[in-house]
Amino acid sequence: MRDPLTLTLSPEGRGKKKDDAMQFVLQLVFAGVCxxxxxxxxxxxxxxxxxxxxxxxxxxxxxLMTASVATVAMLGAxxxxxxxxxxxxxxxxxxxxxxxxxxxxxxxxxxxxxxWVVSTLGLGIFLQGFVSSVFGSQAIAFPSLVFDSxxxxxxxxxxxxxxxxxxxxxxxxxxxxxxxxxxxxxxxxAVRAVSHDADxxxxxxxxxxxxxxxxxxxxxxxxxxxxxxxxxxxxxxDPSFGFNLMVLGFVAAVxxxxxxxxxxxxxxxxxxxxxxxxxxxxxxxxxxxMAFAILMVILAIRPQGLFGRKEFTKV
Amino acid sequence: xxxxxxxxxxxxxxxxxxxxxxxxxxRGVSLRAEPGTITAILGAxxxxxxxxxxxxxxxxxxxxxxxxxxxxxxxxxxxxxRARRGLSHALEGRRLFHRMTVEENLKVAWDFRxxxxxxxxxxxxxYDQFPMLxxxxxxxxxxxxxxxxxxxxxxxxLIHEPxxxxxxxxxxxxxxxxxxxxxxxxxxxCRERGTTILLCEQVAAIAxxxxxxxxxxxxxxVVRGGPAAELAADPALSAAYLGG
Numbered sequence: 001m002r003d004p005l006t007l008t009l010s011p012e013g014r015g016k017k018k019d020d021a022m023q024f025v026l027q028l029v030f031a032g033v034c035x036x037x038x039x040x041x042x043x044x045x046x047x048x049x050x051x052x053x054x055x056x057x058x059x060x061x062x063x064l065m066t067a068s069v070a071t072v073a074m075l076g077a078x079x080x081x082x083x084x085x086x087x088x089x090x091x092x093x094x095x096x097x098x099x100x101x102x103x104x105x106x107x108x109x110x111x112x113x114x115x116w117v118v119s120t121l122g123l124g125i126f127l128q129g130f131v132s133s134v135f136g137s138q139a140i141a142f143p144s145l146v147f148d149s150x151x152x153x154x155x156x157x158x159x160x161x162x163x164x165x166x167x168x169x170x171x172x173x174x175x176x177x178x179x180x181x182x183x184x185x186x187x188x189x190a191v192r193a194v195s196h197d198a199d200x201x202x203x204x205x206x207x208x209x210x211x212x213x214x215x216x217x218x219x220x221x222x223x224x225x226x227x228x229x230x231x232x233x234x235x236x237x238d239p240s241f242g243f244n245l246m247v248l249g250f251v252a253a254v255x256x257x258x259x260x261x262x263x264x265x266x267x268x269x270x271x272x273x274x275x276x277x278x279x280x281x282x283x284x285x286x287x288x289x290m291a292f293a294i295l296m297v298i299l300a301i302r303p304q305g306l307f308g309r310k311e312f313t314k315v
Numbered sequence: 316x317x318x319x320x321x322x323x324x325x326x327x328x329x330x331x332x333x334x335x336x337x338x339x340x341x342r343g344v345s346l347r348a349e350p351g352t353i354t355a356i357l358g359a360x361x362x363x364x365x366x367x368x369x370x371x372x373x374x375x376x377x378x379x380x381x382x383x384x385x386x387x388x389x390x391x392x393x394x395x396x397r398a399r400r401g402l403s404h405a406l407e408g409r410r411l412f413h414r415m416t417v418e419e420n421l422k423v424a425w426d427f428r429x430x431x432x433x434x435x436x437x438x439x440x441x442y443d444q445f446p447m448l449x450x451x452x453x454x455x456x457x458x459x460x461x462x463x464x465x466x467x468x469x470x471x472x473l474i475h476e477p478x479x480x481x482x483x484x485x486x487x488x489x490x491x492x493x494x495x496x497x498x499x500x501x502x503x504x505c506r507e508r509g510t511t512i513l514l515c516e517q518v519a520a521i522a523x524x525x526x527x528x529x530x531x532x533x534x535x536x537v538v539r540g541g542p543a544a545e546l547a548a549d550p551a552l553s554a555a556y557l558g559g
Contacts, residue, residue, distance in 0.1 A: 186426035189415070193423045196412045199374050203406065204471070205398040205428035 026158045028280040029273055034164040035233070036272020037171035041226040042249025043256060043264040044178055045219035049100075050258060051195030052215040053108065055116040059099050061246025062124035062131075063220065064227035067092035068237045069131050071228065072140050081145050085228055092224030096216040099123055124243065132239045139236035145228075149235060167229045172265075174225065178218075179261040191215055223249075244288065251291045255298055257305025266306060324350045324385050326371070326402075326479055326511060331380035333366045333535075340366035342535040343380070348479070353505050353512040355522040355543060358532035364515040365407055367532070368481045371513070372404035373397045384479065399428050405472040407483035407515070409464045413457030417448055417467055420456050424471035441470040444500075462493035469500065476508060483515045498525050523547040 042060070049057050071088030075081060103123045107115035144163075151162035182188040193201040194211045202208045223246075230245060231237045248271065256267025271294060279287040298305065326348040333341035341363045348354045358364050369375040371382055373394035382390045389397055398404075412420050421441060425434050442449035445466045451459060456467055465485060472480060482501065486494045502525045504510050516522035523529055523543045530540035531552065539546065546552055 186422075189419060189423050189426065192415060193412055196414065197410055199394075200406060200410045200412065201423070202374065202394040203372060203398055203404045204424045205395045205426075206423070207393075207395050207427070209393075 023158060028276045030160050031164060032273030032276035033269050034168045036269035037168050038226050038229050039248045039252040039271055040265045040268030041171055041174060041222045042245060043253035043268050044261060045222040046249055046253050047258050047264055048215045048219045052191060052212045053104060055104050057099060057120050059103060059120040059124035060223055061242035062127040063095045063099060064092050064223040065239060065242025066095060066127050066131055067224045068227040068231050069135055072142055072237055075143055089221055089224035093217040093220035096220030097213055100213060100216040128239045137239050139238040142231035142235060142237050145232060163232055167233065175261055175265050187214060248291050251295045254295060254305055257307040259307055263305060263307035327383045329381045331370055332378045333370045333375055334378045340535055341370060344537055346530055346537065348511050348513055350511050351509045352527040353514055353525055355526035355529035356513060356515045356532060357519045357522060357529055360517060362532040363535035364532055365483055368404060368483050368515055372402060372481055401478040403472040403477035404481040405468045405483060407487065409461065409468060411456045411464060411468050414455055416453050417456055418452040420467055420471055421474060424474045428475045437474055461489050465489060465497055473504060478511060480510050480512045482512060486516060486518055486521055494521060501525060
């Protein structure tokens with residue numbers, strides 16, 4: 001994977017108002033916040049479906065990869081980006097509905113079965129293999145849609161990539177939109193009600209099945225958008241990029257406590273920043289390993305996550 | 316209980332069975348709730364009361380039998396469809412949405428059964444009815460006292476003026492003075508709004524005080540039935556079926 005940081009750290013970005021070391025740290029932190037915001041979108045998607053079904057969709061990464069690769073294929077076939085990108089994102093939502101139907105719903109019929117772990121993982125591996133067999137397992141170039149990876153702007157003396165800035169803006173907008181949806185709309189409240197107590201929600205007249213399907217569509221759309229944004233930053237997609245991304249999203253979700261939008265956002269950004277700092281000062285090879293180190297530390301000392309509350313039930 | 320379909324109205328249950336795997340929780344229960352009355356369903360813990368209620372509201376499937384609401388067979392309808400037909404069910408154990416505010420709990424109950432009208436007006440009526448909820452409308456429901464939670468549950472269940480209300484152990488874990496207030500409210504709902512109420516209770520004495528008629532469940536079967544006054548006057552009843 002090409003490291004986009006090397007681009008923003010080119011000599012012309014240096015020696016302005018701030019000295020090199022400061023510039024370097026700020027650029028790392030900024031890059032971390034941006035990729036972290038993308039992890040937050042993935043984390044939010046995983047959380048949404050976790051809330052409504054108490055399952056984790058381990059196929060999510062491969063689903064978003066399939067959608068991204070399909071987008072590349074559509075662009076390659078000459079379809080305009082304004083059509084191909086939304087279609088790819090909708091495809092991610094649609095695939096998520098299929099995943100719920102075939103890999104999750106049947107397995108929830110048998111009580112406390114954990115079969116969904118195997119079925120969602122299996123679906124993900126199948127898609128990864130399927131895409132590899134059709135497109136090959138090499139990285140495929142993903143064309144720049146809005147900004148070129150070399151575009152940059154000067155923010156308070158720090159050179160920041162326009163692409164990163166756009167990614168950050170869009171991610172934050174989506175997270176705010178999700179929060180408003182969950183708080184202010186009837187369907188958003190229904191998602192929360194189903195996650196608290198599906199039986200009580202059904203008795204309130206809420207069509208629980210439809211709310212679950214909705215949560216999967218939303219999860220897919222968020223993941224689809226995240227996939228396109230990551231593809232913009234890295235410039236390529238390959239059959240395994242989705243899985244890596246999902247793992248990072250999962251760590252961000254656990255980090256944030258899986259309870260709410262703020263948790264996903266803070267978890268994602270914290271993970272992104274730590275990762276980039278490790279990448280900048282230790283080695284980029286250690287970057288992704290960091291995610292797992294964080295996961296282990298969190299599970300050991302604060303399993304409910306930074307923002308999580310312990311599940312409480314009244315007797 | 317006579318086995319007939321009333322085309323005019325009411326909630327009728329014929330030969331209802333509920334099974335959880337090999338366990339038979341409800342075994343051939345037939346009963347009829349007369350419109351505008353309170354029917355008490357009594358029985359010890361594990362007699363099948365909650366399973367009967369859940370089968371009526373659709374949370375658990377009936378393995379046999381038929382449930383009709385105003386003459387319509389609702390046995391196969393999903394629970395949210397039954398809710399939209401004016402059948403409301405307040406679950407046992409104060410199951411409300413703990414992390415949502417009082418107002419959000421009411422809003423969730425309102426949104427998907429909305430047949431028009433103003434939520435604001437309905438919510439204000441709830442706060443008039445239970446003034447102690449008014450200052451707590453933005454408080455997470457999980458932080459309320461048991462009595463206040465029961466008030467929220469009842470208000471949410473009644474927010475659309477349902478014609479039928481299933482209440483599962485509303486007195487459970489509440490202080491006697493609160494129980495009196497809650498039962499006073501239940502009685503007034505039936506009297507003033509004409510709501511048909513099925514009331515599950517382990518504490519027979521409280522339930523029979525407000526009910527018009529009652530039946531006693533034992534191991535999933537109806538073993539006694541009749542006017543509430545008659546059941547209340549029967550000293551053998553509590554000793555035999557209710558465990559004191």
